[in-house]
Amino acid sequence: MKLQLLRNATLKLDYAGTTILIDPDFGSKHSRPSFTGRSPNPMVELPVSTDEILAGVELVIVSHLHADHFDKVAQELVPKHLPLICQPGDEEKIRSFGFIDVTPLTDGLTYEGIHLTRRDGNHGSGPVLEKMGNVIGLTIEAEGEPSIYWAGDTILYPPVREAIATFAPDIIITHSCGAKWDGLLIVMDAEQTVDVCRIAPEDTRIIATHMEALDHATVSRDDLQAYAKAHDIAKHKLLIPSDGEILHLSAPNA
Template sequence: MKLQLLRNATLKLDYAGSMILIDPDFGPKHSRPSFTGRSPNPMTELPVATGDILAGVEIVIVSHLHADHFDKVAQDLVPKHLPLICQPGDEEKIRSFGFTGVTPLIDELTVNGIRLKRREGNHGSGAVLDKMGQVMGFTIEADGEPSIYWAGDTILYPPVTQTIEAVSPDIIVTHSCGAKWDDILIVMDAEQTVEVCRIAPEKTKIIATHMEALDHATVTRNDLQTYANTLKIAKHRLIIPHDGETLHLTAPNS
């Protein structure tokens, strides 16, 4: 399989013969307001033209409707006929954008031989949860491919740990920028990402994304790598890709 990080949470996944686009955010640099006054968002340009990103895409997954996961530009550019998988409760809103093949991931779903299962996530804790709204993660499996747990916009809390223990995935994709809202952590930071490395089986590769694109983030790629180095987390276990970078990944012992 191949996994390309485009920017923030936007991934293009070549998996089991299908091309999957996850959480498309296509807005130009500085096209949306700042969260903190530090910078308009997104803070970086897409490293690849949107036409090239969309080339070959057969399945779209939208984890939730925050602008940095499915923005107005992507809503306009993503072909409306493509199968689009979302969390329960978002399907009618997405259909209102003109999409005709919307399916909520209520529990489990198989598409093109790819098995998807919805996983719980908490986009923060305490009072901020109501402001952030519902989100989802998911696991992906297919014969002959590494298993993936895409944790999504979540902090590290018991259901995430339980998913890791139950699934024993080959790959975990984390959102690791340490973004805060009302001074409360709403996605994983360096400490929580490294804790995922400790919780996960030795075989598991952790791919840290959702970094250096939004102005309410508190952790850079260098911050995360430095913290991981101090705790002797091997670089082959914690991978921190740059925007546009493509990773070639295989199942253990394949």
């Protein structure tokens, strides 16, 4: 498999012969308002053009409708004929943008030999949960490919721990910028990401994303790397890609 981190949560995944675009956010630097007064968002430009991002894409996954996961620019530029998978409850809104092949991931489905399973996520805790709304993660499997658990916009809480324990993925993709809303954590921070490294199977690699793009983040890549080093997490265990970086990863026994 080949995985490219584009910016924030936006990923391009080549997997089992299919090119998948996950959570496209195509807005230009500083095109949206600030969350905290620190900076307009997104704080950085995309590392490559949207034409390059969209080249070859065959399937789109949208985990939820926050602007940094499916913004107005992406809603316009992503070809409307592409099959799009979303969380239950978002399908009618996405169809209103002109997309014609929208499927809610209620439990599991198979696309071109790739099996996708919905996983629960909590976009925060306590009173902030209602403000953030519903989100999903998902697991991805195909013959000859490493299994993936893409946790999505969630904190580390019991269903995430359970998904790691029961699915035992080869790769876990976390959102690790420590973003906060009303003072409460709404995605994983350095401590929770390191906890994921500790509870994951020994050979599992964790890929930390969703960093250095939004002004309500509290953890940078350097912060996470330093925290992981201080807590004896090996570099090969926790990967922290830069925007635009491409990772080539194989199944353990491939």
